[in-house]
Amino acid sequence: MSKKNKGIFAKIKSAYVECHEDCEVPYPIVEFIKKDNIPMVVIGQRYSHYYRIVPLEEAADDDKILAGLSPRDVQNLSMYTLFLELQRRYELDTVEYHQSDEKYFNFKDKKTDSFIQLTTEGILNNPDIFNKIKDGDQFKVGFLCGDKNKSEDKSKGRESNNKKMH
Structure with a gap:
């Protein structure tokens, strides 16, 4: 027998063993x-x-x-x-803007079919929830939360610059 035939027999034997395991x-x-x-x-x-x-x-x-x-x-x-x-568990439903410059994010929990409302701080303090948000929604939430942090950093920078000048 040639090497080629041994390869074919080995393939047939392994296919038989696999089929036999599934059928038994x-x-x-x-x-x-x-x-x-x-x-x-x-x-x-x-x-x-x-x-x-x-x-x-x-x-x-x-x-x-x-x-x-x-x-x-x-x-x-x-x-x-x-x-x-x-699998991503939370899906962004709506974003509510309030006069106090606070954003409320309403998420649908796909596992329990309920809704969760979180503020920007709530999301930033809960990385576990943020990691389970659907990808496209994660980008939106990150952009809006980052926008708030960026404006806070600018206001802190202005305050420190004003203190240095006086």
Whole structure:
């Protein structure tokens, strides 16, 4: 046999092993869904019409469920869990300007479908919230918050210059 044939046989064997691993698992993942804003996993039973719907966190933490899944399903489950954790949670709804020169930002919390109202200081003091704002909205909020800080720095600079002159 030539080296070329050994390569083909090795590829066929690895494809068979991979297919066999996927076909021998008792519980394949059918799909990922959201029910009442809670991520869920639909897990089927091979060669049966039975399935069960499990919350994503429970499926990722339960060793019995993970043992019944194929390596590919475990990988998909962990990647989907990571994707949900990294997904932006807050979306800018409105910006309110008040006479006191204060800005109020209204954010929609996509996880709980509620609204949060924060001032500029509230956002600057909460980097955790700022990091979970949608990218385009993050730019707008950063621009408006930076605009306020820039004007405060200028006024402090003017005060110190006036003190130096007198």
